[in-house]
Amino acid sequence: MSKALIKQTSRSLNPQWKARQGETLSLSKSIIEGNAKLAQIEMGLTINETFSKPHLRSVFIGDHSSVGFSVVNVLVTRFIDSFAFTTKLNADQIDSLTVDTLENFAYESLEDVILFFKMCRSGKFGVAKKSIDSNLIFGEWYPKYLDKKAELREQKYNTQKNERNSIPTTMDDVKKSYAKIEKKNFVKRVENYIDKITAYMDRQMLEDTILDWSKNPGRKPYLDILKRKRKTIKQ
Structure with missing residues (x-):
């Protein structure tokens, strides 16, 4: 078209x-x-x-x-x-x-x-x-x-x-843009990391890992990414 x-x-x-x-x-x-x-x-x-x-x-x-x-x-x-x-x-x-x-x-x-x-x-x-x-x-x-x-x-x-x-771009705008890019890149790295650690997991190992992450303040923000593996790890 x-x-x-x-x-x-x-x-x-x-x-x-x-x-x-x-x-x-x-x-x-x-x-x-x-x-x-x-x-x-x-x-x-x-x-x-x-x-x-x-x-x-x-x-x-x-x-x-x-x-x-x-x-x-x-x-x-x-x-x-x-x-x-x-x-x-x-x-x-x-x-x-x-x-x-x-x-x-x-x-x-x-x-x-x-x-x-x-x-x-x-x-x-x-x-x-x-x-x-x-x-x-x-x-x-x-x-x-x-x-x-x-x-x-x-x-x-x-x-x-x-x-x-002519719309002015402030330093705050630049910082916000870089922050968004950096966050997106970090999330991508987390997804790659999860792919690697779950490659040979069974369902029970996945659930144990999910429970462990839920108790870890540093990993808890990315718990939803880990939970997505429930769709692919069935056994």
Whole structure:
């Protein structure tokens, strides 16, 4: 199983991730019904926020696939209508652009779609001189959006990495780490020692040794390790 598939499966079983998928579905239905205040959503939305949102492909599956098409269709229509061109796209062209959007944003979020259309509309990736079509949107503007998102993702990763590396390590932390390692190594040596002394023991000899260790303060802490031999020494 690939790392990507393992990560996707892990997320799908995560209650928090399922809750985020539910939030996307809820937002989608509000947009379709015309109850979402998209202008306010756009104003407060940033690319950094999209990193924690579920992908369209993970949300709009099965019974929810029609919801995906409908919400993107609404967003596409709104986006196209925001331009003052005399010639508008017809219904079939809007549907085609909706399909193109769903395919290109399959591994991006609904918030990505909203933010991308806002940035295109405001000329962040270039100016539409004549008309708007799929070639312009996904051939020229979309790659620029992905580049910007990749750059911010790298910055976020480096920031988190630097924060982890900047956590101070005190001498007490070092001592505790060494103490844990030393204890683990000592327990391993005790286990090896017990393996040697019990190699030729019968059950009665083992029980006598267990009784002897129970009376010895120095050996008593490791009595449980010795008792485990009851599982292998039956006679």
